Amino acid sequence: MTKALDVHGISRRGFVQMASGLTFVLGVGGVTAVRASALNDAPLEVSHWLSIRPDGVISIVFPATEMGQGSYSTLPQILAEELDANWDDVEIEQLNADDRRFGNPLFGGVLYTAGSTAVQAFFEPMRRAGAQARDVLLQVAARELGVAKEELRTEPSVVIAPDGSRMSYGELVALGADGVTVPDAERVNLKDKSEFRIIGKDLPRRDVFAKSTGMAEYAIDVDLPNMAYATVLRAPVEGERPVSINDAAARAVPGVLDVVSLPDGVAIVAESLWSALGARSELEVEWSEDAPARQFNSEDTLRQYAQAADDPDAEHAVWAEKGDARAAIAAADRTYGQMYLSDYAYHAQIEPMAAVASVDADGQGAEVWAGTQTQSWTTRTVMDVLGIPEENVRLNMMTMGGSFGRRTAFAQDYVRDALLSSKAVGRPVKVIWTREDDVKHGTFRPAAAQKLEAGLTADGKLDGWHHKVATPTVIGFFNPVRWASVRPNDVISMRGAESKFYGITDFRADHIITPRQARLAPYRGIGAAYTSFAAEAFMDELAEQAGRDPLDFRLDLVEDNPRGRHILEKVAEMSGWRNRGDRALGLSFAGYSSSMAAGVAEIEVDADSGDIAVKHFWAAVDAGLIVSPDNTMNQIEGGIVFGISMALREKIDIENGEVLQNNYWDYEIARANQIPQIEIYVADVDAPPVGIGEVGTPMVSAAIANAFHATTGRRLRHMPFTPDRVLGVMAS
């Protein structure tokens, strides 16, 4: 699927370094080198972002990684637009190294694909790189034709002269760069929105054909000559290690090559996965039973967090503040408060963790195939595990079978397993986690307890808002290095609690950083997956307390946010909110980062079973400029489905440090027969793109809880809304 340009077996970068032919290279801010020689068959490398070959093929670097979100297609489209390229001429080159020239500006230059940031972060730099390259091509054509550059124009992949004659980009590249200057990236002309041919149009995704024919290659599919397979028996509790291993029976299983002791587990390496799995079940391992994590019990954890959220003296870090929330609430006509709870949740991406490693015979280098959300931290993992320098790491970033935050960690244990296993047997090794491994050794969305308090004026308006979130730091666990620099601000734990789409005069959100009692990771929507549940369920309760319609109550708060107002009114119109009668509708207004979403859920409650069925979901979204409209719909819809799934069923329980769930039969995710009809409106606005991968998720749970109140008069304040909880609430 991913093509790295290859010229006679020499990689593009290698070829450029040989400089046989015309090559000119731009650095980040301008020209760093202009070289030319006699041969005209070399690519024109106008900037590190792209190269154009004389045969007309345009190769554009994809700096992120693909997990289903579609930026593998979208990011190169942004550059191709300003280059005025014919999209069919474009090849996409996956970035397979921790090359910080392509770093994500929103993560301090780390190669990190997360937080719905890819389009937002790369929109400007990739547009400008495309525009610079187009300008260079115009200069070559002007020189060649003896006309002023300004008299030329472009159509996809061709420059057109005033007399109508045409020169393709490929032809121009072959003519050499003599006399050409590269325009300053900051000052280069960009297209007006009305001139777009690619952005905002519906070009098919590049990966869809491969993904409809079984041809897309994921890490779990990588096959190398002489490759062995490994499976790992892991310590059942975090922090424990094997103290004695009886592997006699395991070693006797035909095909077993080796049994490798890992810091937190035992790997079986075999000629086939079948042998490895069979041998694993024969292993007898005694684990150290002294880890502090043995004390982790999710029910106790949530109880402790709730106590902390309720404790007025709990130590806290202020996450967001405006005016004086506490004073406003104290002085308000009426005050109201509620507690909301949410359990651990698991990513449940369908491709479990898998990686292939081939460690060099001298142990001083390795090639690795893995699907991760970060070239940077995967590179680091390989360096740290083998104690080797960065230049000896050869990475292949594979398309991922979903991730949703699963493959973001600073230290990647499945990559480590593959490296250590390969080193032990001196062969390439593929490590595959079974689904049970992936669940039991998952990294979870943290459990959280949230206390909200607010004041109301005599005429039913909001007068002070205080949102306290008792949950651990996620960053502190999955990326301690980042935590050292951002502490105590944890955007992963807290996002959404800033309620920034509302203009609330006296506002405060606090993070009560509770002790961590599970392995944690970002999860689709990060903090907003639960903070928006609490905030928007509470908003509905406040409206009720104030005797106001939930829509009107919110509209008061978006007077300074006309775009927010627009989508709230839009979703009300789509769902027939004003004339809803006794339909079970619930409204929610949330979003992700700077992308806003208003949603209405219509549900049915089965009073006997406690099952909630979502029958219809309407969403209105404002995510700034939309690069790929069709993919945007698919992503928002997927985000809504994810939100329904987590709101209704998803829950991880931990007892004595062990995860109780095993597989999809006890960690249920939404199936086809649980999916409502979904209608989505996306606002057409003149504003920079701000991301669509997660915006669909945070609004959903509160919309369902609020719809539940509309039909039963009861409140759901503990997510997920499992049948037992629903029945409990209805009986109360």
Place this chain on the structure above:
Amino acid sequence: MTKFVLNGQPVEYANSPDEMLLLVIRDTADLKGTKYGCGAAMCGACTVHVDGQAMFSCQMSLGDVEGAEVTTIEGLSDDGSHPVQKAWVAEQVPQCGYCQSGQIMRAAALLSENPDPSREEIVDYMSANLCRCGTYNRIFKAVERAAKEV
């Protein structure tokens, strides 16, 4: 030796007849389009056709298909031209894509049993397969589109 027909070709494999069919397909026959997701009949990523029926290949052993005809996504068409695959591309169904071989194989089995399914029948039949990316509504539309072409 277990003999069967795989994507139209007679094959024979010396693997243990107890070995999971999914692993034989992926690692011995080297057909990687069929995926592992759960090994527990819960996700359908491993769906193949055995004598025309959609089956979870993680729930079958090699010995179970002795003499049978097994079709994987690679055997559905050489070039993505099966109506279900064309509909998948037209509707731009896949996101991560990992579940989609299984979804397509299940959809193709549905349409060969029932060329004109109702929306309810489609939803019901497709509920055996999970899609964590949430492409279900597109799957339904793609099955309806393919039904018009079959």
